[in-house]
Amino acid sequence: MRKRSVLLSLGTVLASIALVLAPSTANAAAEPAATPAGVSVSGVGTAACRVAPAPGVSGVNVRLRADAGSTRLGIIQPGQSAVADCSETTGKAYTACGGVNTPRWIGVTWNGRRGYVARWCVDWWVV
Template structure:
């Protein structure tokens, strides 16, 4: 009977110890994101926290911009988007290949719809960007 109590006590202590090891502290459970370096005029623009429904956006570029198939400076050119022309655009930027355009260097691109095709334009050349819905 004494051995049974000792083994029960050991089992309870081991279970309590195992539970204490498996419980993560709240600070350890939250991943830390590194800040994004700001390279252009509008990269700091972010969606409002209250945006729960899908959004649509539009953008216009400060200079003529190549409309590229992929988010890379060496990607195929689908056309040229004239400066000041509003185009349908994604509401977020995408990371891609590094480029220098409009006096800035960046690796962020914006997905844009131009002349029947979705492609990418240099994020650093965006003059204006806004939600349309």
């Protein structure tokens, strides 16, 4: 009886560890979500997707290339949004905003220029 109890406890512990280590789906979506509350989408034009800083992110760097070391073209501030690609692109891995060596970037148009933002730093949605 004691052996079975120990095995059941071990199974519970292992299941709990698996849940903790499983990747979060909050930012892991490979497709854009719905428009977040409090973000203006005026001047959308023909674009089908947009990005804005994720909650708790003070501003998102727009980079010339999908690389955190690339030239910064500007910063998308909270409450602002940018026209974005509706698919991710692979670039250089980064650790900003909780990304763990992730190479996931989204192409954007910011102040008339083409650039990239780190996927984990933004909310991303279909207009």
